[in-house]
Amino acid sequence: DSLEADGRPLLYMSARGRPLTQARVREWSKAPGIVVLCGRFEGVDQRVLDARGFEEVSVGDAVLAGGEAAAMVVIEACVRLAPGVLGNIESTLEESFEDGLLEHPQYTRPRTFEGLDIPEVLLSGDHKKIDQWRKRMREETTRERRPDLWEAHLANQQAKGDPKPGKPKE
Template structure:
């Protein structure tokens, strides 16, 4: 997969892409990241890429032509059509469903704005989709682009050493992830739940599913609002809530107090 980033600071995104999963995906030839600077496509001695907004107001607005030439350069640098995404607070909120859809694209161009934004006419003419990573304001789109690249890289076949890791991530099934534990078994901060030491894989799977459902209900109930739970999931969620009620009443066992009820 090829991703082109149109940015005044393409080296920033390139540095972010050099580490961890993204860097490994690049090393393995699964992903390539390329930067295009609109300033290289601006005219005049000062290579100007912005100007004052019509109608007045603070800040500057990025000019059409340097951005348009940069996007065209990115398009012509690879084969096949490219899906152009503008990283914008006005865009659709990024979620795992959107990440999966973008990861299936053969090519992406991520447009990173600066200042007060981009001339609306450029967006209407060249952009296929606007995406936001959250309801807050950043100084530019580069951090948002790096987030999108990282999320996409995880879904490239072979990017993760264990392919099962991506399947079990939060949001892949529309739920939050379950809690995880490692050595030592006993620690001053608490003990590992016995179910995880049982060797009973079916029982462990049910416990993890229960924890995932319970955590989602507690922390992100909005994710469950439009979801129709199966009978098995509804039963597991009820068990989790029973354990939570027991904890609140002070009647929980040590295992239940730290990790929810055991299940058979």
């Protein structure tokens, strides 16, 4: 990885870069800071990237007019992991991507919104059933929306010796 002499990652926002992942964000958030370079329209001179050792980072499969919006995504993702920014840093361990699955759906008040109710299990007070529901929802959502993450999750479960990886129980 590209690092400034003082340990700061050198990042260049580019559609041709390696994809931004939560694992990389966690790594960068531990650094004393980051240096983010943004191009405009056609980008920056390749020699600058080569001479300084910038790592190219992409925030998705889309082309932007410049890297500023992508830089804001990287900065926000890193800053929110800094001590004191979130009320409970432990809550980040239950978010999407932390264990290879997307996050479960969230529900708040009122109990009924436009004819849609909060799932009864979440109102039951039975923490074991709530945890099971959340896991099932995480698995179903990941399988439906991100087959790439689902396949990686299955492979990881098999590598850990899980005897029954696959479709979650209904």
